Amino acid sequence: MDAPPSYTTSSHNQNPPPLPSSVSHQQPTTQSFNAPRSLNFILPSGFGVYSAGTLSSDMVIAHSADASKSSPLFYISVHSGFSSQPSVVLHSQAHEGSPPMATAELHSFSSSIDIDIFLPDGKRFQTKMKKEGTFTVSHYFQAPMSNGGMELFEWKSSSGAEVASLNGRSHGKKLVRSSTGQVVAAWTGPTSGSRKKGKMSFMGGNAGDPRAELGTAWELIAIISHLALAERARRARNSAAAGGGAAGGG
Numbered sequence: 100m101d102a103p104p105s106y107t108t109s110s111h112n113q114n115p116p117p118l119p120s121s122v123s124h125q126q127p128t129t130q131s132f133n134a135p136r137s138l139n140f141i142l143p144s145g146f147g148v149y150s151a152g153t154l155s156s157d158m159v160i161a162h163s164a165d166a167s168k169s170s171p172l173f174y175i176s177v178h179s180g181f182s183s184q185p186s187v188v189l190h191s192q193a194h195e196g197s198p199p200m201a202t203a204e205l206h207s208f209s210s211s212i213d214i215d216i217f218l219p220d221g222k223r224f225q226t227k228m229k230k231e232g233t234f235t236v237s238h239y240f241q242a243p244m245s246n247g248g249m250e251l252f253e254w255k256s257s258s259g260a261e262v263a264s265l266n267g268r269s270h271g272k273k274l275v276r277s278s279t280g281q282v283v284a285a286w287t288g289p290t291s292g293s294r295k296k297g298k299m300s301f302m303g304g305n306a307g308d309p310r311a312e313l314g315t316a317w318e319l320i321a322i323i324s325h326l327a328l329a330e331r332a333r334r335a336r337n338s339a340a341a342g343g344g345a346a347g348g349g
Contacts, residue, residue, distance in 0.1 A: 140310050141315060141318055142160070145265075145301070146161065147297070148329075151175075152168070156330075157175060157176050158177070159173065159174055172193060173191070173192065173200075174192065174193055175188065175189055175326060176195050177330055180205070185202035186202075187203040187330050188202050189202070199215075199217055200216070200217055201322070202214070203326065205327060210229065211227050211229050212327045212331075214226050214320055214327070216319045219315065237253045237256075244312075244314055245313065245314030250276065252320075254274055254325060257272060258270045259282075262285050262287050264300070267289055268290055271287030272286045276309075283321075284299060284300065284309075286299045286325050299325065
């Protein structure tokens with residue numbers, strides 16, 4: 100197994116060292132890592148995902164639409180199936196050249212998604228998200244817990260209170276801890292606009308945040324798993340639109 104990146108504390112206000120322009124799925128880049136926002140958390144408890152403002156499908160994580168332009172937190176690069184890079188890369192800083200915290204690889208002829216996590220302590224974890232069901236679909240993965248155990252989690256479609264609390268579209272997804280049935284995160288799309296792609300929030304657990312118990316690896320798997328699902332949905336829409344255009348043009 101390749102050595103994961105090494106991480107050192109840095110600040111958004113500091114100028115990072117020169118970084119490579121891309122990241123290889125086989126050989127992760129080794130550079131610095133942004134300090135956690137609070138306690139041992141990497142991401143805010145609630146955040147938006149916005150277009151990076153480029154011609155690509157790249158995105159950024161930020162507190163708000165304005166902040167996505169002036170002070171984004173993390174960069175998300177998206178790569179086509181013809182690229183040698185992973186389908187979705189969550190970078191450790193607010194620019195594409197920074198090393199990965201998490202990657203997801205989509206497959207053309209399989210519904211499974213390969214997930215790779217690079218932890219701040221230098222450890223690396225790999226898992227696979229799989230699809231279950233036909234009419235009622237869920238996507239499930241295993242994640243390591245801070246206590247050393249493993250647990251199963253599922254992304255499920257929802258119009259419940261957790262999704263409604265995000266003040267976006269009425270229908271979204273919730274992440275359920277299978278052992279307890281507890282909703283630990285939720286995602287919804289925006290009601291309008293083209294730059295905002297969605298909003299996610301961690302919820303439940305001690306003091307309203309499950310990450311205190313579930314740990315950093317789970318936190319990263321939670322976000323990259325849904326980014327991967329969103330990218331798969333985007334590709335499906337584009338494919339359907341292309342097919343419809345071809346049929347209409349005929």
